[in-house]
Amino acid sequence: MGADVERDGDDEISVQKGDILSLEHTDPALNAKMHLVNNAIDEIGFTRYQWRLFVLNGFGYAVDSLILLIQSIIARQAALEFNPSYSRGLTIAVYVGMLVGALFWGMTADIIGRKFAFNVSLILCSIFAIVAGAAPNWIVLGLFICLSAFGAGGNLVLDTAVFLEYLPSKDQWMLTLMAAWWGIGQLLAGFFAWGFIPNYSCDDPDIVENPGPCTYDNNKGWRYVWFASGALVFVMSILRVTVIRLKETPKFLVGEGKDEECVQTLQDIATKYNRPCSLTLEQMQACGQINLGRRGSVSHAKSKWSFGEIGVHLKGLYATKRIGISTTLIWFSWTLIGLAYPLYNVFLPSYLASRGATFGQTSSYITWRNYTLVNFSGIWGPVLAGYMCATPLGRKYTMVIGALITMAFFFAYTQVRTETQNVVFTCIINFCLNIYYGTLYAYTPEVLPSAHRGTGNGIAIGWNRVMGILSAVIATVADTNTPVPIYICAALYIVMAGVAALFPFEPYGHRSS
Template structure:
């Protein structure tokens, strides 16, 4: 057994094995459900536009309700995770978003729908901040970036699951009146059943409670080095390795300092840089994807839109895997910056290919639209993988979840604005609505390339 080691050194001496793959599967499943919950509203918006007589603006506000809740969830739950532990925060965030997602089935109009989606977002925002912090604090330096991108690669699984559920409850099962006959309850609107099905992630809480334990980083920072070493023994035993333990003298116990730590001199530039990147990627992504079903339908260039949504989800996987390779090969900063720039370029391409754009751009027809859309999906989701790998490495342990949550919360402010702005501008043309989203991606890429610091191969502190 080794002595005189920090938490990072002890974890670095443990090879990646069965424990890490099991942990990735559990955290990834939670991540996939996060993706499903976030995107499911985009499939119900066209239905609710008519059912609740919504305007384009109010529909955009409803579509952004969970994103608005995610601001509070990112900031609040990140702090809770730093103060009280990653595991309890993880399980409560999952339970919160699953419960309120299911209860959205009871909404009777805009206001109740907005409230329930907002509360769903409070749990979602917390889960996204805590999940990455939890996984990152179990990984060796050499594989941390790749595994965090792999984590985000579960997102399109959730997207695909949302597409399948939307097709089942909004297209396949409903009759001409849009209802499904359910024993005992009678005719039920398909969108309500879709939200009932979205409560499924609540079952994951039992797995988190029984299969996961607190991270060694958090335990050591809280002053319980014995518990941190017990955790390292458990990891080593599951992998079939000898444990590498922490020296109490190599660990400093620090209370959770809160948000002020993010703006101290040593990490202030990092905080502003990554928060800006989060703002830009959220503004572009949610502005595009919340309205994507409506955009694809309006283009009139495809047949069965659900088929194309599945293709969009499928192409996201090579986007993630390429980013997973590149973050360890060329670094986090360059990968994220270039992928954001490419996202902006291809978002503009498919926007310019929309019918009746008419700016003499020469980008028209099915193939420019289709290839631009797929390429934008490829690079945008690759950028998401890179930013989730990059962000937790920028902050010290005592502020890691708070930093994750702060950056994510700033991003969700943009995620609220993006769909609302797109919804307000779309009546004047799709290029006008989508061009600001493309520009945001590009600005985010330039900020990362200009001000980001490389963290590849750097141990967590």
């Protein structure tokens, strides 16, 4: 079959590397065509097109963390103004939006393609983020935060999938590096909070004795944070449409049976950047016809607009025993990090505030300065993780090491006694935590079958969001100002390290399918 023919020396290297799911797929023709597409992408190599995707897809990462953290940052000041009956309502709203967004856009991407969801989801996020800043009450604020998160959460599913499906195999480690944008989003959230909240907010009764009333006129800081964030996201969403001008990804087109469009897309990129591409339509057709639209199809049901279509994609994630085990362990890992991460990060402001009070620190300016420093440190965890993933440690043991180091610092953090120690340890924890998190983000799409990548990635992130909702409930009945959440997080990271070691696939030295 065409995929087994070694055309030249470079191709031979590709064949030796192998496609990660080459022995797992249930459709030989689709497997062979994916192999040819991987060969073509390797032959073209890394171009300016991939650099654009790295920056503008990476901003999708930043938007996800930006929306998530801004919600937690502004919740206190908004609550002082609106006096809600349920103070954790915004946390639940943002996670519900991200849950529905991940599932909706993830499954949509496998049905109608990556391009539409990629272009639309970020624009929706920006519009509702801007409107959230003008919310007249707590319920309306929660609604628009939820709608903004719907766009952001769906966008995150597409960022990794689109970037991966254009990446040469030797550069797949950059998928982990792209998670550094998550830290940049956190940093932007910290900067907006640092710039607006201390200067344009009413007095907090927990900090200031005998504060005055909190009204719209004296509490606009949290609104400015939303306006600034939404405007920034809107600019980037426009740049994504105008600078990238994304074409449908070649691997999605193959799964649709559109071999001619797939070849044309790759040839266009090769021509534009003066790179070789020897893939031809005849080579693709020589692999045979994929099971498209027939009973037993691995790509689609008889009707793409039926519930059976979702069933086909779910079944595809369990096509073989190893793929099924991999899918289950990935979803379990996302569930664990979905509980550990919010307990530590979403509720970190309240914990930092309580520690600051212990250290005699009552300045809102200093609190948000420290928060910004912590977020800045998170950028560099994925940078180190990207380097580690490109070594024989691979993705699996990068995650194991990252999780265990994070666990150790979590336990050590409970012994912090000074303000300096507090800032240093939170910075180190955020750095180490993002080694694991960034690698998991990259590993997930790498080992999922291309035809079902959006669905699998969407459900994985969906489990993460479900646990985020649960964490808000836990925070309501528990005291997050104590070290208890830190102990829970540490224990969860031990489990995550064990699960990572059990993953059946290692992408290092292989190519995604």
